[in-house]
Amino acid sequence: SQKIEQNSEALNIQEGKTATLTCNYTNYSPAYLQWYRQDPGRGPVFLLLIRENEKEKRKERLKVTFDTTLKQSLFHITASQPADSATYLCALPSNQAGTALIFGKGTTLSVSS
Amino acid sequence: NAGVTQTPKFQVLKTGQSMTLQCAQDMNHNSMYWYRQDPGMGLRLIYYSASEGTTDKGEVPNGYNVSRLNKREFSLRLESAAPSQTSVYFCASSERGDNQPQHFGDGTRLSIL
Numbered sequence: 001s002q003k004i005e006q007n008s009e010a011l012n013i014q015e016g017k018t019a020t021l022t023c024n025y026t027n028y029s030p031a032y033l034q035w036y037r038q039d040p041g042r043g044p045v046f047l048l049l050i051r052e053n054e055k056e057k058r059k060e061r062l063k064v065t066f067d068t069t070l071k072q073s074l075f076h077i078t079a080s081q082p083a084d085s086a087t088y089l090c091a092l093p094s095n096q097a098g099t100a101l102i103f104g105k106g107t108t109l110s111v112s113s
Numbered sequence: 114n115a116g117v118t119q120t121p122k123f124q125v126l127k128t129g130q131s132m133t134l135q136c137a138q139d140m141n142h143n144s145m146y147w148y149r150q151d152p153g154m155g156l157r158l159i160y161y162s163a164s165e166g167t168t169d170k171g172e173v174p175n176g177y178n179v180s181r182l183n184k185r186e187f188s189l190r191l192e193s194a195a196p197s198q199t200s201v202y203f204c205a206s207s208e209r210g211d212n213q214p215q216h217f218g219d220g221t222r223l224s225i226l
Contacts, residue, residue, distance in 0.1 A: 044156070051212065103148075
């Protein structure tokens with residue numbers, strides 16, 4: 001079955017720097033991959049989706065890449081701010097159905113001023 | 114502007130008690146999901162309903178039952194609660210079809226003593 005690994009549980013960076021989070025999967029290449037943000041005590045919030053035929057997707061200060069050869073997605077936050085501090089989850093379709101997702105355990109980003 | 118509403122927000126049960134967690138969405142979404150989130154385990158899918166009238170097991174369905182009451186509502190029932198079911202439960206919904214983002218509620222924090 002598909003497994004997802006997010007590179008580290010925690011990432012600490014200084015304000016203004018670029019944060020890079022990694023999501024690796026082990027089995028089949030998914031048709032798409034999604035990234036979510038989760039704040040303490042809240043449910044995840046969808047950020048970006050990237051399809052297997054897309055190399056890169058951008059939204060404001062966020063950029064996602066998808067490398068099916070490396071079985072990896074990178075999530076970048078440029079010019080990071082303390083308000084970007086949160087846990088970021090990657091998700092991809094399970095092998096059961098197209099709508100069901102499996103989630104990584106998340107990386108908690110802390111941006112200090 | 115409610116999105117996905119989960120009730121209750123907090124609950125404490127004794128082992129062996131039963132409980133139904135309620136979820137309602139106002140976005141006219143076809144698909145709905147129940148997840149549990151545990152420290153170190155990430156989000157795990159319990160059950161999902163791709164459309165009204167259908168339900169399917171996810172990764173961790175044992176000990177749970179679900180009912181898709183109508184298009185808006187999807188409930189999760191614990192028939193005989195066990196301490197291992199202590200967790201944060203999230204409900205989510207999405208449009209029909211692959212690669213749709215999921216919209217989450219803010220969770221029910223359930224403790225079983």
